[in-house]
Amino acid sequence: MRILHLSDSHLGRTLRVRGAPRGWTRALDHRAAVEHAVLAAGPVDLVVHTGDLFDRSRPPRAEVAQAAGWLVGLAQRVPVVVLRGNHDRRGLSRTVPVTTPGLHVVDHATRLVVAGLTLACVPFLSDAAGWAAAALRAVGPGADLLLCHQAVDGCHVPGVGGRSGFTFRVGAQRDTIGARHLPPGVTHLLCGHLHPRQVVGLGPATVVMPGSTERTSFSEREQVKGAALWELTSTVTWRWLDLPSRPMAVVAGPHDLGRLRPGTLTRLATPDPALEAEAMARGAWLVGAPTGAPPPAPRPPQRQVGLFG
Ligand SMILES: [Mn+2]
Incomplete structure (x- = not known):
């Protein structure tokens, strides 16, 4: 039994760039990542x-x-389960064709039997106690695997470019779950939400987070992207499936120019017309307002924090 575990594809995410061909949109990269993952995984059962x-x-x-x-x-070839994340907060059944045979859309906690496996499915919930109750119901008399989209105690977002990292702790955020929130008997969690891939131990359980399939912000520029491939025999194992990602670079000076290739998404650390001209001459695609442009109007505060998924 082989399972392809994708997460946090953020389909439709866009990014304004200068220098890209007409008609290009960052959304194409996010689509390509999921399609590539399915091809790279080879035959899977789920x-x-x-x-x-x-x-x-x-x-x-x-x-x-x-x-x-x-x-x-995809569902014509293999059963598919899609779980609601915090970004899908209105529910996926409004956007995904729910009546498709083989496609299981999970907007509310439930227990599914798919491909001979019992899956406890718990979509994102904004408080840990509510999550624990939902997970207990979803596991019911027992489940082989638990699927969720949640921060767990000890999961980590690394610092990048001089910014410090961040570790989630149960109690410090309302939605972060700890070992005490897990239903008894759960040993493996297939989990979304954090964008850097990682594995976290939670009491007797192992939480595998494959991270996002493509970089969703410059803070992810040093992260390898992909999916997880699970293998269930008499034991449960998994490995990372690496996917190619569009390169991203932050240019702070001439020494960074050597990293730029045509199509590299590039941000200047500080406005510098000469550096910007050099970057564009190398085919880099520039993110942000042109050097010398008036500062953009302030944007309203955003509800979601990209760094944490
Ligand atoms: Mn996400």
Whole structure:
């Protein structure tokens, strides 16, 4: 029994760049990542997606149509389970074709039997106590695996570019779960939410977070992206499946220019017209306002924090 475990694809996420060909959008990279993962995984018995399928709870219509086509095609070959993440907060059953045979859309905690496995499925919940109650119901008399989209005690976002990292702790955030929130008997959690891939021990259980399938912000620029491939025999094992990602670079001076290739998403650490011209001459795609442009109008505060997924 082989399972492809995808998470945090953030389909429809865009990024404004200068220098890219006409018609290019960052959303194409996010689509390509999930399609590539399915090809790279080879034959599997089940595909699960543990949340944040779309970047926004109201994704653009074209993106919904594209994703629906992809999911329907996939579900014709292999059972698919998609779980609601915090970004999909209005629920996936509004955007994903729920009546497709073989496609299981999980907006509320439930227990599913798919491909001969019993799966306890617990979508994102904003408080740990509520999550514990939902997980207990979803596990019921027992489950082989638990699918969720949640921060867990000890999971970590590394610092990058001089910014410090962050470790989640139960009690410090309302939604972070600890060993005490796990139903008895749960040994393996297939978990989304954090974008750096990682494995965390939670009491007797192991939490595997494959991270996002493509980089969703510059804070992820040093992270390897991909998915997890699970193998269930008499034991349960998994390994990372690496995927190619579009390179991202922050240019602080001429010494960083050597890393730029055509199509590298590039941000200047500080405005510098000469450096910007050099970067563009190398084919880099520039993110942010042109050097010398007036500062952008202040944006309203965003509800979601990209760094933490
Ligand atoms: Mn996410």
